[in-house]
Amino acid sequence: MNPPFSFLNNTFLPAADAALNVNDLSIQRGYGIFDYFKTIAAKPVFLDDHLDRFYHSAAHMRLAVDYTRDELKAIIAELIQLNNIPDSGIRITLTGGNSTDSISPGRPNLIITQHPLAPPGRDCPPPVRLISYPHQRQLPGVKTIDYLMAIHLQPVVRDRGAFDVLYQKEGIITECPRCNFFIVTADGALVTPARNMLKGITRMKVLSLAADADIPVEQRDLHLDEARTAREVFITSTSRHLIPISHLDDFPIGAAATASPAPTPGPANPTPSPAAGPLTRKLNSLLYDLVNSKK
Numbered sequence: 308m309n310p311p312f313s314f315l316n317n318t319f320l321p322a323a324d325a326a327l328n329v330n331d332l333s334i335q336r337g338y339g340i341f342d343y344f345k346t347i348a349a350k351p352v353f354l355d356d357h358l359d360r361f362y363h364s365a366a367h368m369r370l371a372v373d374y375t376r377d378e379l380k381a382i383i384a385e386l387i388q389l390n391n392i393p394d395s396g397i398r399i400t401l402t403g404g405n406s407t408d409s410i411s412p413g414r415p416n417l418i419i420t421q422h423p424l425a426p427p428g429r430d431c432p433p434p435v436r437l438i439s440y441p442h443q444r445q446l447p448g449v450k451t452i453d454y455l456m457a458i459h460l461q462p463v464v465r466d467r468g469a470f471d472v473l474y475q476k477e478g479i480i481t482e483c484p485r486c487n488f489f490i491v492t493a494d495g496a497l498v499t500p501a502r503n504m505l506k507g508i509t510r511m512k513v514l515s516l517a518a519d520a521d522i523p524v525e526q527r528d529l530h531l532d533e534a535r536t537a538r539e540v541f542i543t544s545t546s547r548h549l550i551p552i553s554h555l556d557d558f559p560i561g562a563a564a565t566a567s568p569a570p571t572p573g574p575a576n577p578t579p580s581p582a583a584g585p586l587t588r589k590l591n592s593l594l595y596d597l598v599n600s601k602k
């Protein structure tokens with residue numbers, strides 16, 4: 308396959324040639340925002356929701372978007388046609404722009420890139436382990452390009468045999484670096500944090516699917532102690548839909564809690580994979596149907 312095209316400031320060009328000025332504030336200071344959505348069979352999924360969040364993030368960071376929503380949609384459609392990658396992830400990034408003094412924003416640079424992405428299936432992926440970590444993202448309601456702590460902690464995540472970290476502050480859970488967090492309580496309610504995190508598009512869809520299915524939904528503060536004894540735990544994102552959680556720190560969740568004791572986790576002993584809980588599986592399959600009905 309030819310290397311895909313990217314879009315940079317009004318031009319489609321091979322991704323390898325799409326380069327930013329070294330004075331861009333994204334390079335100098337990590338100042339910028341982005342959004343990320345998938346295409347299935349060459350059709351963008353929940354594009355309007357992602358563009359709503361893109362414009363919201365840009366406005367919050369005082370970055371001007373030189374393109375109307377319709378213009379962005381037309382550019383995205385052209386990129387999809389040019390690249391011919393039917394199942395893909397598309398990232399729209401808006402940077403702080405070229406700065407004369409390394410602190411004042413310039414005219415934002417707009418970059419759109421596309422890469423192949425296997426679409427999530429109707430069945431959940433195998434359950435994974437999370438480790439909690441005390442951290443609060445800056446400007447949590449904005450999809451900034453700052454994933455500093457997430458990247459810094461990758462060796463720790465690997466050493467503990469985990470999928471990712473779970474951010475918490477004083478025991479109150481917010482989110483994972485790239486996913487939102489949910490539990491199912493002993494009486495069957497779906498609970499997810501309400502503040503200090505990014506409002507994921509997948510989170511929004513899962514909440515509305517649950518409400519439509521008459522599943523009680525609560526958006527509120529959620530303490531680690533409550534999550535560790537939850538009946539089910541899962542995380543959500545655009546690229547993976549629902550990912551079931553088997554262990555939160557060293558606490559087994561749901562089916563893992565009733566399975567035989569887990570060996571000490573680590574690269575030599577990957578966590579065994581008990582099945583995802585019933586509500587996690589149901590919501591994942593409802594989301595699959597919703598996403599695939601949009602084709």
Ligand SMILES: Cc1ncc(COP(=O)(O)O)c(C=O)c1O
Binds near residue numbers: 483545
């Ligand atoms: C910080 C953060 N929280 C949550 C999410 C999940 O959002 P979405 O469902 O829109 O992919 C993401 C996505 O990358 C994220 O970066």
